[in-house]
Amino acid sequence: MDKLLKLGRDVSLLWRGYGASYLGGIKNTLLLALVATAIGCVIGLVCGILQTIPCAKTDRPFKRFFLGLIRVLVRVYVEVFRGTPMVLQAVFIFYGLPYFTDNAMRFSSVWAAAILIVSINTGAYMAESVRGGILSIDPGQTEGAKAIGMTHVQTMTSVILPQALRNIMPQIGNNFIINVKDTSVMFIISFTEFFAFHRYITGVNNMYFPSAAIEMLGYLCMTLAASFLLRWIERRMDGSSSYELVQQDALTMTAGTWSLPDAKGGR
Amino acid sequence: MAETILEVRHLSKSFGSQTVLRDVDFSVRTGDVTSIIGASGSGKSTLLRCINLLETPDSGEILFRGENVARPGFSAPAYRAKVGMVFQSFNLFNNMTVLENCVVGQVRVLRRSREQARANALRYLDRVGMAPYVNARPRQLSGGQKQRVAIARALAMEPELLLFDEPTSALDPEMVGEVLSVMRALAAEGMTMLVVTHEMAFARDVSRRVVFMDKGVICEQGSPEAIFSDPQREETRSFLARFRQS
Numbered sequence: 001m002d003k004l005l006k007l008g009r010d011v012s013l014l015w016r017g018y019g020a021s022y023l024g025g026i027k028n029t030l031l032l033a034l035v036a037t038a039i040g041c042v043i044g045l046v047c048g049i050l051q052t053i054p055c056a057k058t059d060r061p062f063k064r065f066f067l068g069l070i071r072v073l074v075r076v077y078v079e080v081f082r083g084t085p086m087v088l089q090a091v092f093i094f095y096g097l098p099y100f101t102d103n104a105m106r107f108s109s110v111w112a113a114a115i116l117i118v119s120i121n122t123g124a125y126m127a128e129s130v131r132g133g134i135l136s137i138d139p140g141q142t143e144g145a146k147a148i149g150m151t152h153v154q155t156m157t158s159v160i161l162p163q164a165l166r167n168i169m170p171q172i173g174n175n176f177i178i179n180v181k182d183t184s185v186m187f188i189i190s191f192t193e194f195f196a197f198h199r200y201i202t203g204v205n206n207m208y209f210p211s212a213a214i215e216m217l218g219y220l221c222m223t224l225a226a227s228f229l230l231r232w233i234e235r236r237m238d239g240s241s242s243y244e245l246v247q248q249d250a251l252t253m254t255a256g257t258w259s260l261p262d263a264k265g266g267r
Numbered sequence: 268m269a270e271t272i273l274e275v276r277h278l279s280k281s282f283g284s285q286t287v288l289r290d291v292d293f294s295v296r297t298g299d300v301t302s303i304i305g306a307s308g309s310g311k312s313t314l315l316r317c318i319n320l321l322e323t324p325d326s327g328e329i330l331f332r333g334e335n336v337a338r339p340g341f342s343a344p345a346y347r348a349k350v351g352m353v354f355q356s357f358n359l360f361n362n363m364t365v366l367e368n369c370v371v372g373q374v375r376v377l378r379r380s381r382e383q384a385r386a387n388a389l390r391y392l393d394r395v396g397m398a399p400y401v402n403a404r405p406r407q408l409s410g411g412q413k414q415r416v417a418i419a420r421a422l423a424m425e426p427e428l429l430l431f432d433e434p435t436s437a438l439d440p441e442m443v444g445e446v447l448s449v450m451r452a453l454a455a456e457g458m459t460m461l462v463v464t465h466e467m468a469f470a471r472d473v474s475r476r477v478v479f480m481d482k483g484v485i486c487e488q489g490s491p492e493a494i495f496s497d498p499q500r501e502e503t504r505s506f507l508a509r510f511r512q513s
Contacts, residue, residue: 060340
C-alpha cells in the first residue's frame with residue numbers, strides 16, 4: 001500500500017514538473033495519428049477504386065495493359081509497406097532522401113516526414129481493408145448502379161464506398177488506435193510525440209517507473225476516447241432505424257399527373 | 268409501322284465450357300412488350316444481361332437504334348442510361364433512402380439539377396404508389412415495395428427501353444400482383460419493355476410478342492396467341508404443359 005502511495009507521490013511530482021511536456025506529447029501524438037490515419041484512408045480508398053476497375057476481354061490492349069500495371073503497382077506498394085517495420089521505413093525515407101541527393105534535398109520539417117511515413121504505412125493496410133470492404137458489398141449493388149448508367153468512379157463514390165466505408169469503420173478504428181501507439185517509433189527521426197517525452201524526462205531524473213505509469217495511463221485514455229468516438233460515429237452512420245410516412249396530400253403538389261415521356265415523342 | 272429499337276444478331280455466350288446462348292436472333296420494336304419465357308437455365312437472364320452489357324457476349328451483335336453496342340471499346344454507361352433494368356433481387360442502393368435511390372442517377376448521370384430530379388422522382392414514385400415512403404430505407408420495405416421503387420428508379424431515368432429480369436420471382440405470392448399491375452399500366456402507357464418472366468398470364472395477356480427459349484437457343488417466337496394456343500414445337504408444348512399442371 002505504501003508503495004502505491006509512493007508511486008502516487010512520484011507521479012504527482014513528475015506531473016508538476018513536466019505536465020506541460022506530457023500534454024504537449026499527447027497533442028503531437030494525437031495530431032500525427034489523426035492526420036496520418038485520415039490521409040491513409042484516402043490512399044486506401046484510391047487504391048481500392050484503382051484495384052477494382054473492371055477489365056473486360058473486349059477492352060483495348062492499351063487499357064488492359066494499363067489496368068494490369070496499376071494492379072501490380074498497388075500490389076507492390078501494399079506488400080512492401082505492410083511487410084517492413086515502420087521504424088525502418090522512417091529511417092529509410094528520412095535519411096534516404098538526403099543520401100541519394102547528396103544532401104541537396106532533405107525533409108525541412110520532421111512533422112512532414114512523420115506524417116508522410118505514417119500515412120503511407122497506414123495506406124498500405126487500408127488498401128487491403130478497403131478491398132475487403134468492397135468485396136463485402138453484394139455485386140447486385142454494382143449492377144444496380146451500372147444499370148442506370150453510372151461509370152466505375154460514380155458507382156464507387158455514390159454506392160459502393162459509402163457502404164464499404166461503414167463496414168470497415170471498425171478497421172479504421174483499429175488503424176487509428178494502432179497509429180496512436182505506434183507513432184512512438186517516430187522518435188527515431190527525433191519526432192517529439194508522447195513517448196519521446198518519457199525518454200527526455202527520465203533521462204534527466206531516472207524516474208523510469210513513475211513516468212512509465214503516466215505514459216500507460218495517457219495512452220489508455222487516448223485509445224479509450226478514440227473507441228468511444230468511433231462507436232458514436234458508427235451509430236451516426238447507421239442512421240435512424242425508423243421512418244415516417246409522408247402524407248399523400250402533401251405530395252400532390254409536387255407529384256402532379258404522370259405521363260410517359262417516350263410515348264408522347266419525348267420532351 | 269413501329270421502328271426497331273433493339274436487334275440481336277447471332278449472339279453467343281458461354282461460361283467456360285458451358286454454352287449458355289447459341290446464335291440468338293431477335294428484335295424488339297418501339298412500344299412493344301416482348302416476353303421471354305422458358306425453363307430455368309435456358310439462358311433468358313443471360314440474354315437480358317448481355318443486352319445491358321452486364322455480361323460481355325462472346326460473339327454476335329446487339330444493335331440499339333442501329334448501333335452495335337457489343338463492339339470492343341464501346342462505352343457502356345451512356346447506353347445503359349437509355350436502357351433501364353429491373354432486377355430479380357431489386358438491387359436498390361442500401362445506403363440511400365427511397366427518394367435518393369431515384370434521384371442519384373438523374374443527378375450524377377443525366378446531370379439534372381437536384382430539385383428537378385427530386386420532382387421527377389416523386390412523380391414516378393407516386394406512379395408506383397411508393398410516394399409516402401420517400402424517407403424509408405430499402406431494408407425497411409417489403410419485397411413488393413422494393414421492386415416498385417426499383418421500377419420508379421429505372422423510370423426516373425426516362426429510358427427508351429426497359430428490361431425486366433424475372434421481376435416477381437423473388438416475391439411472396441401476395442406481392443406479385445402489385446408489381447405486375449404496375450407493369451401492366453406501364454405497358455398500357457406504351458413503354459417499350461423486354462420482360463423475362465415465369466408469369467405466363469402476364470406473357471399471354473400483356474405482351475405483343477413472346478419468345479420461348481430452350482437450352483440457349485430461341486426455340487419459337489411469335490404472337491402470344493400463336494405461342495400459347497398453337498405452339499409449333501414439341502419443346503414449347505411440353506414446357507407449357509408443365510406450367511398448366513402446376
